[in-house]
Amino acid sequence: MIVPLDVVVFVILLATAVLALQVRDLLAAVSLLAGYSLFVALLFAGVAAVDVALVEAALGAGITGVLFIAAILATTRRSDARSDPKRRLVVLPLVAGFVALMLYASVDLPDRGDPEAPAQLGVSQVYLADSLADTETPNVVTSLLADYRSLDTLGETMVIVTAALAAALVLGRLGEPASWPQPRRGRGARTGGDEPEEPTS
Amino acid sequence: MIGSYPSVVVRVTSALLSPFIAMFGIYIIAHGHYGPGGGFAGGVFVAVGAILPRLTLPELLSFRLFPPWLAPTAGGIGLLLFLLVGLVPMLAGGAFLDYGAVEIAGMAASRVRYLGILIVEIGVGLAVFGAMLLIFDVLTQRDGDA
Amino acid sequence: MSIVANLLIGAGLFFLVVSTLALLIMPDLYTRAHAVAKSETLALALLFIGVLFRPELDVPAAGRLMFILAVSVIANPAAVHALLRAAHRSGALPWTVVDQRLADAELGRYRP
Numbered sequence: 281m282i283v284p285l286d287v288v289v290f291v292i293l294l295a296t297a298v299l300a301l302q303v304r305d306l307l308a309a310v311s312l313l314a315g316y317s318l319f320v321a322l323l324f325a326g327v328a329a330v331d332v333a334l335v336e337a338a339l340g341a342g343i344t345g346v347l348f349i350a351a352i353l354a355t356t357r358r359s360d361a362r363s364d365p366k367r368r369l370v371v372l373p374l375v376a377g378f379v380a381l382m383l384y385a386s387v388d389l390p391d392r393g394d395p396e397a398p399a400q401l402g403v404s405q406v407y408l409a410d411s412l413a414d415t416e417t418p419n420v421v422t423s424l425l426a427d428y429r430s431l432d433t434l435g436e437t438m439v440i441v442t443a444a445l446a447a448a449l450v451l452g453r454l455g456e457p458a459s460w461p462q463p464r465r466g467r468g469a470r471t472g473g474d475e476p477e478e479p480t481s
Numbered sequence: 482m483i484g485s486y487p488s489v490v491v492r493v494t495s496a497l498l499s500p501f502i503a504m505f506g507i508y509i510i511a512h513g514h515y516g517p518g519g520g521f522a523g524g525v526f527v528a529v530g531a532i533l534p535r536l537t538l539p540e541l542l543s544f545r546l547f548p549p550w551l552a553p554t555a556g557g558i559g560l561l562l563f564l565l566v567g568l569v570p571m572l573a574g575g576a577f578l579d580y581g582a583v584e585i586a587g588m589a590a591s592r593v594r595y596l597g598i599l600i601v602e603i604g605v606g607l608a609v610f611g612a613m614l615l616i617f618d619v620l621t622q623r624d625g626d627a
Numbered sequence: 628m629s630i631v632a633n634l635l636i637g638a639g640l641f642f643l644v645v646s647t648l649a650l651l652i653m654p655d656l657y658t659r660a661h662a663v664a665k666s667e668t669l670a671l672a673l674l675f676i677g678v679l680f681r682p683e684l685d686v687p688a689a690g691r692l693m694f695i696l697a698v699s700v701i702a703n704p705a706a707v708h709a710l711l712r713a714a715h716r717s718g719a720l721p722w723t724v725v726d727q728r729l730a731d732a733e734l735g736r737y738r739p
Contacts, residue, residue: 444612
């Protein structure tokens, strides 16, 4: 749509991604990733995919950052040393070749918003035309997600709930009620010192 | 990480904002028919409205607002709601998740599908809310060795 | 009407530019945040009120705009406050101007 803005956003995305990989401090990497998600959301909003932009901004820049920081506080803040340069000699040509292959393949892709693109000619025409009459829903994304393709959404919901339950089973101990966060203060006698402020970590 | 944040500015601000964030999430869930949004984004926003008091307010208060059993219960109820809504059309002779097959007196098939979408979005929102809050609770629990 | 809107939006853009300049010029975290937190909130308020005066805006959009403005006016300074508090607690020292004569006196090179 606004091509120069897209170029600027892409440059920022590349910069934040490379910085997040390079930086040793994991807390800084998390904040860089949050900024990355914010700019991805801007990009999505630029191509008029507001639903995806909303989810990306809330999930990528909000909750994921909080969960990562919680994980960092539970483990360690510094990342290990970089890998040895010999391995880089193998990995770098592989990645460069893959990127070149993708760029070569992207030449044949249809333009953005092209009405003659193969993705636009299939069932999506029917969905766009019939959504209002079929489901009284002006937002086609919602009627697609929750009506036409609701089986996909069911699968996604199952994946999310299963992931959360798996995290709870691995990290917590569901069988012991005492391992849940208790609304009483003086319980942490065993872990002792980290109950008062630990602002540096 | 959880517990009372030692700055009154942050505490007051988060106590002021978190109900509005949760309300905005409920609005997004309910408004998915007409604008951007739906269950996923709305559930995430409600979860943010629950996590913000966990981060800043005293534990006694935040765990009374959103008790620890709420997260897995909400996730399970949301998923179950989705599955049950999918099963109802099968009782009426339709396919799985084909809400239009249910016949309610005085209601067009499109209206029934509209309601089905609404219930499904609420279910997805509950499930996402429960999942996010459960992961956060598990990551920040005290007495476990995590 | 439109002139007022353009004036307010221009003032908002000016303050945004000023806060970005401050982010580049200022020497340390505290002065940067001090400059950015206030001028950026002010710029946001000016921009939104300016947009409010545009004739294209209808009432629901104006209400949403005001809600966003209220939330960001509350949240923006509080976020900067939390950030600076964390920085102070983790030991970031503020930038200070070294008084050359005082330093010389401590080193014993300056006799008043």
